[in-house]
Amino acid sequence: MTLKTKINLSIVAFIILTIFIIVFLIPHLFSEIKKSSRELISQKEKLAEFQAMTEDLEKFKSDYPEIKENLEKINILFIDPEVPVDFISFLEKTSNNCKVKLDISLGLPQKIEKDPWPSISLQIRSASSFSNFLRFLEKLEQSSYLIEIQNLSIARLSEMELTQPFPQTELLERLVSGDVKATFSIKVFTK
Known part of the structure; x- marks a missing residue:
């Protein structure tokens, strides 16, 4: 082989090697760089999110003593669905x-889709003078419980209802003509 042929072969080999590097190695390096860049950006985003959560937690810790009382008041608005004794005692009192x-009559706990919280429905029958009944409703509305009065039906008691021969319920005892009987439902929101 002559020197010229050796130089030509060396140049061809160098060109082939350069093309090989350009075609195969450089794109692979760029794809690795892109992949590493995406991972770095993702980790920076996670770090920023974590720092924001940490700041929010610190802010909540500093604000908690101020809002603790309000949270306790909000908690009182809801009754315990398993044991609504406090609410029933409140109604009786x-x-x-x-x-x-x-x-x-106590219903079962339920979660209605349009309501923001689960609730229990109570069916209540009552009898009293009209003014006493209105006072009772007013106290219910002003109570510390989150309630919704539904399906209210009020009727005046007639003399006939009070003197019927069949056994009267305890509800109608010691009432006079002109007093009212009422039937209504209460939706009480639960925890």
């Missing part, structure tokens, strides 16, 4: 204070 006789 309020009805006694207002001189309203009550008959309470």
